[in-house]
Amino acid sequence: MNLVEGKEQFIQAWGTLGSKWGINRTMAQVHALLMISADPLSTEDIMQELNISRGNANMNVRDLIDWGLVEKVHKSGDRKEYFWAEKDIWKVTTQVAKERKKRELEPVLKVLDQLSNVEGDRNDKNVKAFVEGISGIKRMATNADKTLETMIKAEENWFFGAILKLFK
Amino acid sequence: MNLVEGKEQFIQAWGTLGSKWGINRTMAQVHALLMISADPLSTEDIMQELNISRGNANMNVRDLIDWGLVEKVHKSGDRKEYFWAEKDIWKVTTQVAKERKKRELEPVLKVLDQLSNVEGDRNDKNVKAFVEGISGIKRMATNADKTLETMIKAEENWFFGAILKLFK
DNA sequence: TTAAACTTTCAATAATATTTGAAAGTTTAG
DNA sequence: CTAAACTTTCAAATATTATTGAAAGTTTAA
Incomplete structure (x- = not known):
């Protein structure tokens, strides 16, 4: 080629x-x-x-x-x-992470905050399913947000090195 | 609400x-x-x-x-x-990671493999820019692939716990 | 076997997203 | 200042993607 x-x-x-x-x-x-x-x-x-x-x-x-x-x-x-x-692919990746975090993750976190205080009988299984679903998603979104933050601040070698070592 | x-x-x-x-x-x-x-x-x-x-x-x-x-x-x-x-949001996340890895990341890795042996004079700055660009992307894609693999196999608490501890 | 209940398909249609290109806008050299 | 060189805008056209709904396909109870 x-x-x-x-x-x-x-x-x-x-x-x-x-x-x-x-x-x-x-x-x-x-x-x-x-x-x-x-x-x-x-x-x-x-x-x-x-x-x-x-x-x-x-x-x-x-x-x-x-x-x-x-x-x-x-x-x-x-x-x-x-x-x-920019040709440094780690910089490209963290820049994209930064932008998507700001543009897409943060707005969702805001909505989730509002949704978690929906009124209703907590014994109603429908209410329960909703509240539990939302709170799980919120927890995950918050973790993802923090992880991206960590990644954005990290150096490529250090970051991947640390992650890959997690399983050794 | x-x-x-x-x-x-x-x-x-x-x-x-x-x-x-x-x-x-x-x-x-x-x-x-x-x-x-x-x-x-x-x-x-x-x-x-x-x-x-x-x-x-x-x-x-x-x-x-x-x-x-x-x-x-x-x-x-x-x-x-x-x-x-599935309502367990960690399972949802890892399932999506698994599918996207298979559907989108792996095919790209294949293409990158083929691209890295492009013929041409390594002193030509255009060839050099191409080869270096591709190899950087390949390295990143490989790391992303391994990270997803790690994540797919992990438990939520263990995984996020380990990542968040990276900075403490 | 058969007909009712249900699921799937797919060609036509609608909705959405992207692209064009010419006109309007901006900058700069002289 | 002004006209050439260049950049940006945006309404109209095109291309892409999603949706509909009726027909075809499938399953099951009797």
Whole structure:
């Protein structure tokens, strides 16, 4: 397999993976492309490599910037903006963890808090099932939140080393 | 808040969360409904509670069964099938981890293996960026795979206890 | 065996999400 | 200032995904 084929395959695979995790396929592809590019790319480069429109390229790059995965780069003597992606995969992972924690886990924790004080007869099995279900989920969500927090602060080697050692 | 309102809110919240993680909103709602129901529900119950069609209810329940989150239950003296969801949230979590590992992580690991032996001049910075990018991702994916494996085999208390202690 | 009760399928439809591209907006060199 | 170079926006078009509901399939009681 040569470089061009390899890139193509990786971009497709990353796009497919992203779409299974609720991430826009094109956004994941732009991310993939930037991650394996030696140099920052312009919007035009991205449009050309992925065969997408200017608007689409712009929108997805901006989203990646919002996620903290991509940065704008300016080359001296050039008015164009270039885009560069973080390539340290541990940093990418913790950044994604951080964002998803903030965007998705924390809002759920808020809702769960409100739900746990539903009124009703605690002897009613329906009430009981609800309250127990919610409290279990809340406990799990809180643990997940703390675990992500730990992970976000950790170093890759230390973190995985510690986890893998758990079973030795 | 009363029980009916609480249920409604939880079902909506779970559906929203699911859709952000690449899970069909309705499937997540069916799961939510079953998790907080004291007794197993029939297809008709589900149709009525969520205002969805028979086909939709059937399809999503079947998917949940495929994911190992829901089971069929038969009541004696009744030909209808009823559906019951696992309520132990740790079991739910590890089951989801197991399935996603199998469905999404393992296929990616296979692709990454193929990609890491791309031909080309290792002094070419483009080849270098590609090979280094891929190898970093592969290392991370392998670690994630092992961590999930550890988690799947663990007990909730032991697992979170150990992780949270990592920082004390 | 058969017909009622129930479950599953799937083509058509609807809903949702993504993409385009041209127009509007912004920045900068001269 | 102003026009070229570049970026962003967004309504309309397209593509993707989910849903419906009636027909087909299956099971079981009698």
